[in-house]
Amino acid sequence: MELLYYLTVPAIASVVYGGLAILKVLTRDNLKVKKFLPVIAGSLGAILGLVIFLALPELMSTGSVFVALFKGASSGLAATGSHQILKQLSKHRDNKEGEGGKETGAENGDSVG
Numbered sequence: 001m002e003l004l005y006y007l008t009v010p011a012i013a014s015v016v017y018g019g020l021a022i023l024k025v026l027t028r029d030n031l032k033v034k035k036f037l038p039v040i041a042g043s044l045g046a047i048l049g050l051v052i053f054l055a056l057p058e059l060m061s062t063g064s065v066f067v068a069l070f071k072g073a074s075s076g077l078a079a080t081g082s083h084q085i086l087k088q089l090s091k092h093r094d095n096k097e098g099e100g101g102k103e104t105g106a107e108n109g110d111s112v113g
Helices: 002-026 031-035 037-055 065-099
Strands: none
Touching: 002 031, 002 037, 002 065, 031 037, 037 065
């Protein structure tokens, strides 16, 4: 049971990450919804933290509802942060692959500026 205690935060983050992915597909990447994804992630994480606290309090290792809400919300926001890290790493990798055979405008004699 002690192992499950350590998996609570990653489990909440994973569920929130999957929920946000489904939401983005259902809303077809609507910009209005995308602006509120961190708020939605934090709220969904807080709700999951509260549900886990009420259903299986030994997994949250706290006696306070507020700590459970905070732990859940921070897990939800961690899902948003992990998505941004993956997004930036893939963008960086795509930029590196694209630079391989291309010349810049200055090398072609084009003026810069």
